[in-house]
Structure formats: structure tokens, C-alpha cells
Amino acid sequence: MLRVRFAPSPTGYLHIGSARTFIFNWLYARHNGGTVVLRLDDTDVERNTQVSVDSIFDGLNWLDLGWDEFYRQSDRLALHAAAAETIRQKGLAYRDFTPARAEDEVASEPAGGWLFNPGMRELSAEESDRRAAAGEPFVLRFRVPREEKHVVAFADGVFGKQTKLAKDIEDFALLRSNGMPTYHLASCADDVDLKITQIIRGQDHLTNTFKHVLIFEALGGDIPKFAHLPLLIAPDGAKLSKRKHGPVVSVTTYRDAGFLPHAYVNFLCLLGWSPKNDREQMTRQELVDAFGFEGINRSNAVVNFSEESPIDAKALWLNGQHLRSMPLEELLPLIRSSLPPQDDEERFRLAVDAVRQRFTSLHDFATRGKGYFSDDFEIDPVALDKLNQPQAREILRELGERLEAQPEFSEAICEAELRKLAEERGVKPGLLINASRAALSGQAVGPSAFLVFACVGRQRVIERLKKV
């Protein structure tokens, strides 16, 4: 049984890179009939916050993909401690009583790097036990093999065969001096316990994987398969950070900008993955069907944004594509809450379908499209120019009278009446067409004017024309 996991640590908002990792995990699981495990990696008590937990769920829920099982690492501390003890008893880890190094000390490390603190690896079991029993604080470190030729290797689903000399790996920590597990230990112990079969995560963990292989081996049992994803970076080549790049890094920004969840998922999929057939706009099912590691790239992908256009233009385009082509049924619930109650469902559907053709954001319905869904709307300045053409207002009022006198109301009737009136008054139909769109919708741009009549509906058309 295939099992994948997404393991965010709650120290911020849901980062778009994390969101993409989640999506790829989800797609891989769905493609292969596997299980998606969501695990909160919250062993860093210093940095975890509830606000962050909430915002991660916010983002995940918005993506609307769901997951199958949920765990938090902080509930599983006993398991981690047991795993650490197992490794220590096998002689594969030792206590290090050296005090923690200060930040600046780490930065000014001598060339050649640091592998382990002198003396600690060789401490006798007796002395180690004695000092521990006396309450002296220690970190538990993995005893990395020091044989010259010892190679640690694994096959990565994206990057292929990876090898590294064990002598280049430092004796990393398993347990902190406060007894809490480190990320490496907790993550591997949980992966084993949760029977994760495939780990899909960011490439920033590619080199950590050598350490994880060592831990998995020490713990015994099957080692999961790995697949690392290229990172998402900013146009300046730096990794995306809130401090440096602002809200572009948070998924909630896209939700708040009026993105369709699926359109954004689709966009993120195209960053670092390709179905290799030039397809770009894809449904969820198409993504599931097409997804595989073969399509994943090995180089980092730039999220394209700038101060003038803070959101990647391709994301905007893709959102527009989905907005116009998705089933109307699925779109309606997404916009209804931002609009006043609608009195005529059929007309509402007609209007939404008409205006969506030129919208790119969910917000457009309540802003640019307001005249179609509410009586309380402003006339756009450009639209006002069209309305202020000589004779326009007066003829429009007349048109209102005539439509009121008609027993029937339809797109065709409106067109016939408008054209007839234009001819009688000796003005170009275009004058009235543009002026009526302005008067009826408040917008200088929009669907074909006669469709606008139908979208607004008989009663409102007459009202709006007569009081123009």
C-alpha cells in the first residue's frame, strides 16, 4: 500500500512552495491509489504557534484537495524517545555533553567544517551513563561511520542515484538537551511508524536524506523511497521569503486575490513539472492521470512577479481560462456570497456566464460586474463618456418607453427596437449600443450590448433607461 505524507512545520503561513509539495504528494497518491498523511512537524516548541497552525489549515482547506490521515508530532514524543533509545542501545548514537555553540561561533567555523566534538564519541558507556544520571545535559548524536570508503546511497525518484561519503557527514543531533527530538529523528521515526512508503519533499532536503538513510538503517525495517522537488525561487534567484518578497509567498494571498483554488493548483503544478504534451490548462482528474516523477524537472523554478505586477501573469491567465471554462454550477457558489441575493436565478446564470468571459478574478463579479447583480452600482468614467454623447440620454429614455410598451422582452426585440429608433433619429446604432451598455451595466466594456439587455432583465432595463 502506497503512503505519502506532507509534513509542514507550523512556524509561519502556508508557503506556496509547501503548497506545491503538498499538491505533488496528493497527485502522486491519487494517481497510484495511495494514502495521503498530513503530519504537523511541531517539535520545535520555541517557534511553533497556533496562529501558524490555523493559517496552514486555512491554506490547505482552500486548496480543497483534502487528506486521509492526520497526526501531530508533539503527540508522538514517546515514540521518538523510544527510537532514540533504540539507536543509542545499538551503539549507533552517543551522548555529547558539550555545551551548545553560539550562533557567531558556528558562523566562524574553521575551514573544513565540523564533524563532531572532540572526546565525546569515545566516552565510555560507564562515564556517559554516570554523567547522564548526574543530570548533566547532553545532546544525543548519531555515530556516523568514519571508515574512509563508507558510502551512503539512495535512489531518488527525480534526481536519480545519489551517493555521499559517510566521512563528509557530521555527527548530527537526534535529541536536544531539553529531551525533544530533532527534525531528523522525529521525521524518520514517524515515517517508519506511519509506514510511509514514498517521501516527496523539497530539494532542500536532498542532502539531509543521507542522514535519514542512516537513521532508517539504524531503526531497521524498510526504507521509504525518495523523490525531491526543485525549489520555487524569486526572480532575483533567492529563495522566496516573506521578509524579502512579501505576500507573494503565502497561498492565502492568491485566495484573497480571487483565485479559483483549482486554477492555482494547476498553476503550481506547472512550476517544476510538465505533462510534456504542451497541455497547460488541466482539470484535477487530468492532473492526477498525467502526474509522475518523469515529468518533474531538476532545476529550480522562478515565480515571476514584480512590484508592478505582484502576481505571476501566467497564474492570472490560467485563472481566467478556468473561470470561463469551468462548469457554471461549480462557479456560482464561489461568487454568490460576495453578491446581494438574486431574484431571478435564470437571469443570474445568464449574466454570470456572459460576464465571466472577460473576467480573470472572482472579485470581478462584485466590482466590474456589479451592475449585473445589483441596483447599487457606479457608472465608470469611460462609460459616462459614452452616455454623454449628444442625444444619447434622451434617445435611451425613449427606448425605455418603447420597450415598456412591448408585450414581450428578448435580446432580439431589444435589438430591433434600438436599431429602429436609431434610424428614426438619424444616429448610428453604435452610439446607442455603447450608451445603453453604459447605462445598463455601468461599464464601457462588456458582453455584446443586446446580451447585456437580457442579462439585466426587462424590469431593470426599463427602469435604468427611463431614468438615464
Place this chain on the structure above:
RNA sequence: GGCGCUAUCGUCUAACGGUUAGGACAGAGCCCUCUCAAGGCUUAAAUAGGGGUUCGAUUCCCCUUAGCGCUACCA
């Protein structure tokens, strides 16, 4: 510094060792037209540099350069 990974248009990407190096977004132009979109057509735009291997290299190998990652009692 050490170790690891990567390198095709501005951006996302495609190309069994043989293509006029393809597509998309963004840009420019044209068409369509009652406006604006959409759509259609056209256009500009790339194999980081240097060595190999090969009849032939974007593709395989090496070096250089650049970028990124790891090198914490963060994850």
C-alpha cells in the same frame, strides 16, 4: 571553506545523439467587432563558456563559471 544539486527564449517549459530548437505566458503587429475581452494569424526572443567522445551534441563525459541547497541542540 567542505559536500551535494542544477544550468534551453524575460518567465514556465518541450525536444530516442539527427528538428528551420517546439508550445505557453508576458511584449509587438494584424484580423474579427457595437465596446472590452476571448479567439485566429504574424512577429521578436534561448541551448552559460571552453574542451572532449561522435559522421553528427541542447542531449553523453570533463573543466570553468554562475545559481541554489546542506554544513544548528531550525525544519
